[in-house]
Amino acid sequence: MPLPPLKEQFATLIATPSVSCTQASLDMPNQPVIDVLATWLGDLGFTCEVQQVAPGKANLLASFGTGPGGLVLAGHSDTVPFDERLWATNPLALTEQGDRWLGLGVCDMKGFFPLVIEAVKPLLSQPFKQPLLVLATCDEESSMSGAKALAEAGKPLGRAAVIGEPTGLKPIRLHKGVMMERIDILGQSGHSSDPSLGHSAMEAMHAVMGELIGLRQHWQAVYNNPQFGVPQPTLNLGCIHGGDNPNRICGQCSLEFDLRPLPGMDPAQLRAAIAQKLNPLAERYQVKIDYAPLFDEVPPFEQAADAELVQVAERLTGHRAEAVAFGTEAPYFQKLGSQTIVLGPGDIRCAHQPGEYLELSRLEPTVRLLRELIQHYCLAPA
Template identity: 80%
Template sequence: MPFPTLKDRFAALIAAPSVSCTQAALDQSNSEVIHLLANWLTDLGFACDIRQVSTGKFNLLATFGSGPGGLVLAGHSDTVPYDEKLWNTDPLRLTEVDGRWIGLGSCDMKGFFALIIEAVRPLLSQPFHQPLMILATCDEESSMAGAKALVEQGAPLGRAAVIGEPTGLRPIRLHKGVMMERIDILGRSGHSSDPSLGHSALEAMHAVMGELMSLRQDWQGRYQNAQFGVPQPTLNLGCIHGGDNPNRICGQCSLEFDLRPLPGMDPEALREAIRERLRPLAERHQVRIDYQPLFSEVPPFEEPADSELVMVAEKLTGHRAEAVAFGTEAPYLQQLGCQTIVLGPGDIACAHQPGEFLEMSRLAPTLRLLQTLVEHYCLRPPQA
């Protein structure tokens, strides 16, 4: 049976549903994607190691060649949820329109794996002096569970890692962290005609929001990084729920917010600063305040500007390494000893959107870039 073409592989990956979501009703296994990749890579001579992370969730590490060093080409196998009614095409079917390949995961980022395979196939007959590793993780779009499991296992990877998130083929060496947090306030309900009958959780939350916005102003005054399009850390008050009727003192209220720290800002130090602001509010309003992360944070990421990988990527792409506001698995691969950058063919502006696409004009440049990276890190004899 002939090996599937690039377009056939691309289509098969898009057709394999792999939504990861914090809502259990929308969450799906990534098993089909992982086994598609493993079957293709096994046929090409890669040694494939599939590790279960949780029920229905898997990581794949496929290796060609052996020894220390080498290159990791990495990405996540999951997608965000989708609303089919908002798409003009079937999101799980590859559709070609006006020079674009359209489908869920085409840009972010299952399509990257089809391109990796296309790039490396002509190179596999050459001697590999250092290994090539292809890494596909689970649940990047929700909990980062796949990348965190790799860190917990602690096995070193290659000396360089390229994550194919959508960057428009521009190398990224910095991104902000991602913290998603929740504050719950338990007051005491009572009849609204007499405020002394209760302790309003909603009024206490009003004070909490004021403290959060005060902290945001303080942090934005203290921390700046001009390499980012939004040079300050951000704090977004995302959603609030509280109370049940106008004539009852609100007994419960919850707030969820998103905090994006810059490199150099310690997430736990930020949490402690928030806790310090919350403690006197609980006493003043006679309520109980519980503050917890919704998920463990994605740390800020920074790869040094003078690292070999950054300089190689800048030379190959003709672009200086940049910074982005969105989070990736890069800090986790760094923790495993890899010089790491984010560099992929898609555009972030169409990620997580109906009609997600990859420009076909990006296919050939991506293949050339990947082949040159493999030649540099795997086919050349290591320096003595």
């Protein structure tokens, strides 16, 4: 079967839903997307290996050429959930609107894979001195289980890895970590007319929030990286639930918060500092405090400014490598020995939103850039 043209590849991937979500009712398999990509790349002569991560969830490792080193072009095959009522167009259909293509995943980041295919097609008749690996992962938008499975397998991927997340074709060599945490307090309910009848979980949580804000102030005074638009670590108190009636002492209260550490900040040490503040409060308010991550953290990421990949990307794009606040799979690829950057055609400002789009003006520059990266790492390595 002949390979579909570029626009049809986009349309096929957009029309194949692969939502990744921590809510089981919204979560979907990504296997159908992996099967489509494996068919296309297999027809081009790639050797395709499918790594099963969980039922219906898989990674694709498609390689062309053999040997050590080489280049990894990587992306995730899942999307965030969507509310069709908020979209002006069908989120699962590629729609051309003026100078843009719209659709769920067109920017973040299914659209990266057809551009990789377009870039490599005319090069396949040449001898590859080092391999090209096209990598598609699962569950990046929730648990990052695909990238974690790769890291746990420990198999080296390549000399350099480029993740096609939306960066506006500017290379990214740093990003903050992502920690999503929860604190549950169990107190003792009682009649509000007599405070001695209970132990208020809400009052204890008030003290907990004060300690968290104090830690935030401390961390922001100690850690600063001017390469980020927000140069300090952030801590956001995201949602709180507790109590049930004004005339009852609050017996239970829960808080969820988001912490974004800078490179150089160790998530384990941050959690230890939080736990140290919580223990005395449990005793003071006579409550039980349970603190744990909602999900495993995404570590902060930094690739050295003098790394070959960073310098090659800066030369090819004409942009100095920057930093972003959002998290990616980059730390996991770096753990496997690859110099890693984030570099893709989309715009992060439209990601995770109704009307997600990709500017048509980005298509040709992306194909050209990817082709130059393949030539540098696979066709003409030193």
